[in-house]
Amino acid sequence: xxxxxxxxxxxxxxxxxxxxxxxxxxxxxxxxxxxxxxxxxxxxxxxxxxxxxxxxxxxxxxxxxxxxxxxxxxxxxxxxxxxxxxxxxxxxxxxxxxxxxxxxxxxxxxxxxxxxxxxxxxxxxxxxxxxxxxxxxxxxxxxxxxxxxxxxxxxxxxxxxxxxxxxxxxxxxxxxxxxxxxxxxxxxxxxxxxxxxxx
Numbered sequence: 001x002x003x004x005x006x007x008x009x010x011x012x013x014x015x016x017x018x019x020x021x022x023x024x025x026x027x028x029x030x031x032x033x034x035x036x037x038x039x040x041x042x043x044x045x046x047x048x049x050x051x052x053x054x055x056x057x058x059x060x061x062x063x064x065x066x067x068x069x070x071x072x073x074x075x076x077x078x079x080x081x082x083x084x085x086x087x088x089x090x091x092x093x094x095x096x097x098x099x100x101x102x103x104x105x106x107x108x109x110x111x112x113x114x115x116x117x118x119x120x121x122x123x124x125x126x127x128x129x130x131x132x133x134x135x136x137x138x139x140x141x142x143x144x145x146x147x148x149x150x151x152x153x154x155x156x157x158x159x160x161x162x163x164x165x166x167x168x169x170x171x172x173x174x175x176x177x178x179x180x181x182x183x184x185x186x187x188x189x190x191x192x193x194x195x196x197x198x199x
Contacts, residue, residue: 003061003077006044007084018090019123030087041075041084121147131173141178151176
């Protein structure tokens with residue numbers, strides 16, 4: 001595979017694994033994994049370009065591709081600007097326990113539970129986080145929180161067959177079943193208020 005295919009396959013795995021384990025004492029493990037990944041990256045480019053020298057390989061695949069990091073050894077594809085994530089980029093965040101006997105059914109704690117729900121957005125890709133933030137982390141069809149353990153899907157406000165693009169401004173996040181409802185209905189979907197839903 002080429003570098004783009006490798007990043008496309010590995011980045012979701014790295015992001016998911018790091019988000020899952022960063023609630024514990026994982027700094028040393030993350031550094032060790034990055035070192036292990038670096039050795040695999042070197043082996044990958046040697047296999048891809050056996051007749052090229054070390055300088056050529058380094059300039060071709062490594063650089064400061066993540067502009068937010070002062071790291072010259074980021075593996076990626078320079079023409080597209082894509083890069084492979086590193087485990088150490090995910091800061092350790094302790095799991096915050098629920099306060100006392102707080103219940104989701106307590107209307108006085110609505111803001112508290114909403115804040116805890118929004119924290120789940122950290123497991124999403126940066127682009128998905130931006131979309132979720134613009135819609136206040138609420139599914140536009142059912143009016144429920146996006147984070148209720150149901151698969152999320154991206155819905156095009158203006159269909160691609162009608163000229164809609166993949167820009168963030170043309171995308172909204174909805175639950176899997178809400179997405180199915182939108183596309184199975186021949187009429188304009190109706191939101192929680194009973195009015196036509198302008199996704």
